[in-house]
Amino acid sequence: MVRITVFMASILAAGLAMAPAASATSFDLFSGTTKVATASVTVGGSCAMGDVCVTITAAKGYKIREGGPTLGFSGSGLSGLDISLSGFSSGTCGGMKSETLCFDTTGSGLASSLSFQLSGASSSTIITDLGLHIAGAACAPKATCFTTSSTLAPVPEPSTLTLLGTGLVGIAGLVRRRFRSRVNG
Numbered sequence: 001m002v003r004i005t006v007f008m009a010s011i012l013a014a015g016l017a018m019a020p021a022a023s024a025t026s027f028d029l030f031s032g033t034t035k036v037a038t039a040s041v042t043v044g045g046s047c048a049m050g051d052v053c054v055t056i057t058a059a060k061g062y063k064i065r066e067g068g069p070t071l072g073f074s075g076s077g078l079s080g081l082d083i084s085l086s087g088f089s090s091g092t093c094g095g096m097k098s099e100t101l102c103f104d105t106t107g108s109g110l111a112s113s114l115s116f117q118l119s120g121a122s123s124s125t126i127i128t129d130l131g132l133h134i135a136g137a138a139c140a141p142k143a144t145c146f147t148t149s150s151t152l153a154p155v156p157e158p159s160t161l162t163l164l165g166t167g168l169v170g171i172a173g174l175v176r177r178r179f180r181s182r183v184n185g
Helices: 002-018 158-184
Strands: 022-031 034-044 051-058 063-076 088-091 101-111 113-119 126-135 144-146 148-151
Touching: 022 126, 034 126, 051 063, 051 126, 063 088, 063 113, 063 144, 126 148
Parallel strands: none
Antiparallel strands: 022 034, 022 148, 034 051, 051 113, 063 101, 063 126, 088 101, 126 144
């Protein structure tokens, strides 16, 4: 009986050790009370190890301004992160509210979406806030403005849920087998 309990505990510990450390968070980005974009931020998991994957999609009628301070992030473990998006580089957070890591670009265009990776993340990297330079009606009377963000509920990674489910099925099978051996034996 002790052997089976130790065996089950070691299987559970091994399964948890193999689980990818991942988190995915969605942010709604606002100009005042108007939702102007949505961002999905994934740390680890389906994103490459040591990377933060970000996809930002502007709402209808809004564009992401690719000029000057364009993106800003706040959170923990942000120092040393570098962006994979061409034309963007580490910069100042001028105009952003509370962001601590910002990226500038010298471009002059507008985009409806951006997808990129931030490399150099560690297991302690957590994004808690995202700022964005946008253009659209909510920025009136100015041509562009900066957003504030609202964090939505974290989204579990599918691979983590699959691993958890597989582990629970395995443990249920062991418990069933143990129960049968006691009844029959």
